[in-house]
Amino acid sequence: MAAAAIEVRDLRKDYGPIEAVRGVSFEVERGEVFGLLGPNGAGKTTTVEILEGYRRRSAGEVSVLGHDPAERDRELHQRIGIVLQSCGFYPHVTVREAVEHFAKAYDHPRDAGETIDLVGLGEKADARTKSLSGGQRRRLDLALALVGDPELIFLDEPTTGFDPAARRTAWGVVRALKELGKTVLLTTHYLDEAQELADRVAIVKEGRIVAEGPPDQLGPGTSRYRVSYLSDGRRVEHQTDDPTELLHRLTRDALARGERLEGLEVTRPTLEEVYLELTAEADSI
């Protein structure tokens, strides 16, 4: 088995006295969708832009498909696709012309028309880029990143500003990439997006990773399940590692008292709750 697609060890980046990234380590396996999740200013984009070769790191080790991205090797850029946070187009060309032009820089490009269809811009292929809506521009971003048929795709907040329907479409594209065996590194501050798309998530806060794992397994160990019900119109809440035992006790007691457990709910904390809890903990350190 080949080495991981991305290896990051103790990555640091200072801008003068400001430490944007303060010792980040993670690995992304080939074929994996990995999410960097965190609030704005957490250091996600700085981390990704170091991996893309836009910025030089202050310290640490970084390997992207076996290359050091700081060397800006053309061979590495042949194999990666980059969707930046906000990025313009040539205004006076059509979608097809833009995709065909960018395809020329790659040794083994994907067919331009096929790429445009993949991102769902087929009907807009002959429209000028300046006439596209925000969501359509984002799809063109994606098409330009995919036209080189990259192995590894960086998506920096790919759905910011999307309406719900456009987000669903974009999520479909990411899933399609995964099915094609591509590796995806995604940054997002949308929790549901990370939960929906990522095989593994790292939560980033103030330049550090505060938690890492599959989204459904992320969480502080003591509060994994939450059982709640209404008692005299008031919601009573218990947290437990072992909901079977707790539910048995609660229902047994309720039956013994001849009561119903109105509004009974057994939930796992959403990623949002884990996220808020973790970032709050990081604050108190």
Next chain:
Amino acid sequence: MSPMALAWQQFRFERKLFWRNPSAAFFNFVLPLLLLVLTATAFSTESDELEVLIPGIAGMGVLATTFTALSFNLTMLRDEGVLKRIRGTPMPAGAYLAGFIGSATLNAVLQVAMVVTIGNLVYGVDWPQDPLLLIGFTLLGVVCFAALGVAFSHAIPNEESAPAYTNAIFLPLIFISGVFYSADDLPEALKAIAEALPLKHLIDGLSAAIVGGGGDTGTAALVVAAWAAAGLFLAVRFFRWE
């Protein structure tokens, strides 16, 4: 594709972009020719005045198609993130810039050729007396003002302010450098400024090549070359992709 082939592809793409952008085509081609025709019609009844105006407008054309167009376009491409996007692809930086600057160079050459042709066909100015010198000064002017245009784009903070910055250089420069009238008629202080800057010297060189205007072509070439060297240094040293 090899870097050379990619530069050629970029050049062709830039030509397509140029002709699809009506304001670029207007400022690069129509405006200098309009100024030529209007000035010639209004003021230049004497042939010696035309012999000032034709090289002057040719020099202004080089300035507009390289310095103004490149600093303006580069600022826009940087501000819009197009440069950053290109930086994230395997397109070599040199191939991209060669295609981009090559397109501006073609505009400058076309502009000089059109001014000289109109000068001959419409106003009866003789064909250039020294075509080789004309080619030499045109290319030297292109290198100088293209480099200065790229360098100047580093000083322009954003897209919105680009027209103000470029015009703040372009307009005063054409008025003191002998585009519409001989720079020799200027007050001493303005003449001294014009002597230190490259446009007047480019126009002197073009004048010598087109109408055999008196002037020290050696000094002219040296001053333009010195500005070209300074421009190239600044353009490369401070280049920003984002």
